[in-house]
Amino acid sequence: MDILGLLIPVSLFLGAVGLAAFWWMLRKGQFEDPDGDAHRILRDDYDDKPKS
Amino acid sequence: MTATFEHVRPSACPACAVAPAAEHLAELPKEATLMLSLPGIHCAGCISGVERALLAVPGVRDARVNLTLRRAAVTAGPEVEAETLTAVLERAGYEAHELDPGVLATTAADRAGRDLLMRLAVAFFAMMNVMLLSVAVWSGAEGVTRDMMHWISAAIAIPAVIFSGRPFYVSAWGALRARRLNMDVPITLAIALALVTSSYETIHSGEHAYFDAAVMLCFFLLGGRYLDHRTRASARSAAQELAALEVPRAVRVTDAGEETVSVAELAVGDVVRVRPGGRVPVDGLVLSGQSELDRSLMTGESLPVFAGEGSLVSAGEVNLTGPLTVEVRAAGRDTALHRIADLVAVAESGRANYHSLADQAAKLYAPFVHILSVAAAVGWWLYTQDVRIALNIAAAVLIITCPCALGLAVPAVTTAASGRLFRKGLLIKDGTALERLAEADTVVFDKTGTLTHGLPTPLDADALPPEAAQVALALAEGSAHPLATSLAKALRSAGISCAEVNGLREVPGHGVEGLWRGQVVRLGRATWLGAEAPEETATFLKIGETAALTLRFADTLREGAAEVVEALQRQGKRVILISGDTRGAVARFAQAIGIEEVIAEALPQEKVALVAELSGQGAKVLMVGDGLNDTAALAAAHVSISPASALDAARSASDMVLMGRSLAPIADAVRTSVSARARIRENFTIATVYNVLAVPLAVAGLCSPLIAALAMSLSSITVSLNALRLK
The missing domain is CATH 3.30.70.100 (Alpha-Beta Plaits)
Known part of the structure; x- marks a missing residue:
């Protein structure tokens, strides 16, 4: 069962990475227009530089 | 955009601090x-x-x-x-x-939403990790391993719960301070008790710890809270933002000349100038000038009225043709506009005592839960004389009965329903509006601007002799009066060309005149042309000395209006039309659209009185209106809807706002609301069934953390899925 001593910190760390990523996405406004982003990827006009 | 000089900001240069105005000029938005x-x-x-x-x-x-x-x-x-x-x-x-660019002000609401989302994410992270650790305990870990799992769970759960549960603690504390009980009191108590007994058990190498349940509770309840917040925030901001029509400014005429001032600065006795196309900022007396006024938003009259020297005007009316100089008789709070606003405040207080389904459930639920858990704890203490067991039982009962599913039951349905209605073009501003709409059995419609566009179109432009039509077009194009522009548009689209009319001149308050083949031609009011005014909106064309020709106008029906009225009548609702417009116009319109109960020439007070009287008879009134004259009635009604074109005041007084031009979503909304109410009731039943099954186990001391976790997640998921069945 010694492996638990390694696995638990690792799983906690991975979870924390996910949480931090979510926090970053929230800050960047990626949840502001979910419908629009889903449609934008399908449209015909080609963006050289997608607007942020 | 208004310039404010009050805002203080640290400034690097001392000169800027001394001259805030200069600083402001420097940062004027480019x-x-x-x-x-x-x-x-x-x-x-x-x-x-x-x-x-x-x-x-x-x-x-x-x-x-x-x-x-x-x-x-x-x-x-x-x-x-x-x-x-x-x-x-x-x-x-x-x-x-x-x-309104005031959209930027909604960032505050956004921040609250983001804050909730972050708490939700933290609770989710903690729940998933604690669950994983708990699986080991559930599957039979013992001794040191179990203690280690409990200790790590505690290290994750305690900070996470303290952070993510904050909205509940704040609300529970507020309720307790006001000596009330709300849903959040048992929630807070359950979370606190679960953490305390679990920590105690962990320290003493006990068997049961409820860290997973405490975190899960936070997660599901925050989920409900977030859904609720999102629905309300998006609707609230959108309804507030639709452009403001009020007049914050006026042009004051003084000996020194004209100056633009804020309406708040005007005093009785001041003289203001109102340009054509502008809104009258004050109540007052016309000193000079002649024009016509559009009162439709104030009174519902579709026909513009004449205003000349000595006429009384009130704030909110639109000046149509000529400039007016007005002496202020009442400004600010004393104007008719504000008296209507006061009427709204009075009417609104009547609705505040509506109890939502969730409130009713909470009122039954909160005391029951406390009594139950105290009774269980006291019973076990008497039986075993062991405080530790008694506290454990109390915590288990509180966790099992905790309103996870109840907290999701209403927001999940409201979110599903408002999302559906939003796609159809209807914004719901108030969380309980759907429930109230489901109860409505009487529908009161305003006419001008609600069932109609509020813009007249000519009825018999085609019937004019071709030459007269050409003259009419030439004259109509010379004026900005709504009847004239509408006539011009209709004639143009009928393919009529312009006659050559010279010396075109607008006579403010009367009409337009010009010279055509040496004859004086005039288009304007009946009194000006010596014709007899009919009981409907009309304008007259007089060529030379011949008798005046009548051009009748009617308001066009809004899209979906007839269908909505028919659908509501088919659903067995009583439909009433109330309007400030003249009797003839209202009666003809009502006949065309198929409404039998009609009240015409109603003052704003009479509209409120009608709504109040109907409510007094036990009817649940749905009011649909757009004007200032409807505002008080909208606020007084059980539930209210206004179109996007309505005045701010009307939109903010109503529970739902139509985003598009069509009225058709109203019938859908009524159907959806009835189905939503049914789903909410079903959800309460589901949540209660889970509680009834699990509570005896908890009281008997048979409820392990595994059963608590299962009951909680299963009931929450069932309730959410049931909400998605909404049609």
């Missing part, structure tokens, strides 16, 4: 962000179309569509007007309305 509401967009093509159309307008630097909120944010130079943009979009085939 470009402004304009917000547009686009109720009709729905696909990728619309996004591209709208953005392309907007970017083609000179001065527009950037345009970005938000499909979720159905809005576009446009960055443009100061010379670009929102009206230009809406006109461009209308031409491109997209319905657009201007939104």
Whole structure:
């Protein structure tokens, strides 16, 4: 069962990475227009530089 | 945009601090962000179309569509007007309305939403990790391993619960301070008790710890809270933002000349000038000038009225043709406009005592839970004389009965329903509005601006002799009066060309005149042309000395109006039409649309009185209206809807706002609300069934943390899935 001593910190760390990523996405406004982003990827006009 | 000098900001240069005005000038925005509401967009093509159309307008630097909120944010130079943009979009085939730039003020609401989302994420992270650790305990870990799992769970759960449960603690504390009980009191108590007994058990190497349950509780309840917040925030902001029509400014005439001042600065006795097309800012007496006034938003009259020297005008009316000089008789709080606002405040207080289904459930639930858990704890203490067991039982009972499913039951349904209605073009501003709409059995419609567009169109333009039509067109084009512009538009689209009329001259308050083949030709009011005024909206054409020709106008029916009235009547609702317009116009209209109960020439007070009387008889009234004269009635009604074109005051007084032009979503809304109420009731039943099954186990001391976790997640998931069945 010694492996638990390694696995638990690792799983906690991975979870924390996910949480931090979510926090970053929230800050960047990626949840502001979910419908629009889903449609934008399908449209015909080609963006050289997608607007942020 | 208004300049405020009050705002204090640390300034680097001392001169700026001394001269705040200069600082303000220096930072005047070079470009402004304009917000547009686009109720009709729905696909990728619309996004591209709208953005392309907007970017083609000179001065527009950037345009970005938000499909979720159905809005576009446009960055443009100061010379670009929102009206230009809406006109461009209308031409491109997209319905657009201007939104107040005060949109930026909604960032506060956004921040609250983001805050909730972050707490939700933390609770989710903690729940998943603690669950994983708990699986080991559930599957039989013992001794040191179990203790280690409990200790790590505690280290994750305690900070997570303290952080993510904050909204509940704040609300529970507020309720307790006011000596009330709300849903959050048992929630807070359950969380606190679970943490305390679990920590105690962990320290003493006990068998059961409820850290997983405490975190899970936070997660599901925050989920409900977040859904609730999102529904309300998006609707609230959109309803507030639709452009303001009030007049914050007036032109004051003094000996020194004219100056633009804020309406708040005007005093009785001041003289103000009202330009054609402007809104009258005060109640007053006309000193000079002649014009016509559009009172439709104030009184519902569709026919413009004459105003000349000595006429009384009131705030909110629109001056149509000539400039007026008005002596202020009442300003600010004393105007008729404000008296209506006061009427609204009084009417609104009547509705505040509506109890939502959730409130009713909470009222039954909160005391019951406390009594139950105290009784269980006391019983076990008497039986075993062991405080530790008694506290454990109390915590288990509180966790099992905790309103996870109850907290999700209403928000999940409301979110599903308002999302559905939003796609159809209806915004719900108030969480309980759907429940109240489901109860409505009487529908009161306003006429002008609600069932109709509020814009008259000529009825018999085709019947005019061709020459007269050409003259009429020439005259009509010389005026900005709504009847004239509407006539001109109709004649143009009928393919009539303009006659050559010289010396075109607008006689403010009367009409337009000119010379055609040496004869005086006039288009205008009945009294001016010596004709007899009929009981409906009309204008007259007189060529030379011949008898005046009558051009009748009627308001056009709003899209979907007839269908909505018919659908509501088919659903067995009593439909009443009330209008401030003249008897003849209202009666004819009611007959055309099929409404039997009609009240015409109603004052704003009478509208409220009617709504109050109907409510007094036990009817649940749905009021649909748009004008200032409807505002108080909208606030007094059990539930109310106003179209997007309505005045701010009317929109803020109503529970739901139609985003598009069509009235059709109203019938859908009624249907959806009835089904939503049924789903909410089902959800309460489901939640209760789970509680009834699990509570005896908890009281008997048989409820392990595994059973608590299962009951909680299963009931929450069932309730959410049931909400999604909404049609």
